[in-house]
Amino acid sequence: MASLDSVLDKDGVRLTVEDAVATVTLTNAAKRNAQSPALWRALTEAGRSLPGNVRVVVLCGEGKSFSAGLDRQAFSPEGFDGEPSFLDLARGSDEELDAVIAEYQEAFTWWRRSDLVTIAAVQGHAIGAGFQLALACDLRVVSEDVQFAMRETSLGLVPDLTGTHPLTGLVGYARALEICATGRFVHAAEAERIGLANLVVPTGELDGAVRDLAGALLAAPRDAVIETKALLQGAASRTYEDQRVAERAAQARRLRDLAGLGD
Known part of the structure; x- marks a missing residue:
């Protein structure tokens, strides 16, 4: 087994790689892994820094909370050091x-890449941006103390970090609306x-359960997992007949590859 290599460690994000599994860790436990533009840029960089052999990415947070959401300093007049405050941003053009x-959303989009399966290991609070970061992953393994909440509406905002699409897909429109509009905790x-x-x-047992899941995901041939993920991702936007066509095309590619007839 290859050694655990640190690829990136900056602005509250650490990326390590061991064989075909990468781990992205939120490292600001003292602030319950509160998020900032600098952290989002580091997450985007982590996605771009993944070695080509990585098949599974685990996302976790140090400390008692996965992520308590946006650092409220973003709303202060001074904002973060070297960053415009959100109030300053609001004064700019559309x-x-x-x-x-x-740009902020880029930190939340690469987790859905078809060549990766991503797992959020979530403990404690996953609030607002933290909830949306967990939703950005394909799968979520959670501890018994987990508390999800979408608090943006309570602040006069909307969830804008790509969380509304996966949330609606997972729980349906009515429940997603109720969760977002009330801001209540989901245990x-x-x-x-x-x-x-x-x-x-x-x-x-959270870490062990995630390791076991990652191992199970690695057991199947990579190209078969990639094709299956792409089929499932597109299913909601296709008709039944279009999905049948997509399945046939994907299976033809797999059969030709197994027969040594692929490109």
Whole structure:
């Protein structure tokens, strides 16, 4: 087995790689892994820094909380050091504001790449941006003390870090609206029941459960997993007949590859 190599460690994000598994760790436990533009840029960089052999990415947070959401310093007049405050951003043009938010969203988009399977290991609080970061992953393994909440609406905002699409896909429109509009906590048992969590485990068993899941995901041939993920990702936007066509095309590629007839 290859050694654990540190690829990136900056602005509250650490990326390590061991064989085909990469781990992205939020490292600011003292602030419950509160998020900032610098952290989002580091997350984007982590995605771009993944070696080509990586098949599974695990996302976790140090300390008692996965991520308590946006650092409230973003709303202070001075903002973060070297960064415009959110109040300053609001004074810019529509085009400028749109471009900034799009840049922030990049930290949340690469987790859905078809050549990766991503797992969020979530303990304690996953609030607002923390909730959306967990939703950015394909799968979520959570500890019994987990507390999800989407608090943006309570602050007069909306969830804008790509979380609305996966949330609606997982739990349906009506429940997603209720969760977002009320800002209430969703605890472990409910998260598993409504589809937010793939697995709930005792807090001390979270790391082991994620390792076991990563190992199971690596057992199948990589190209078969990539094709299957792409089929499932596109299913909601295709008709039944279009999905049948997509399945046939994907299977033809796999059969030719297995027969040594692929490109």
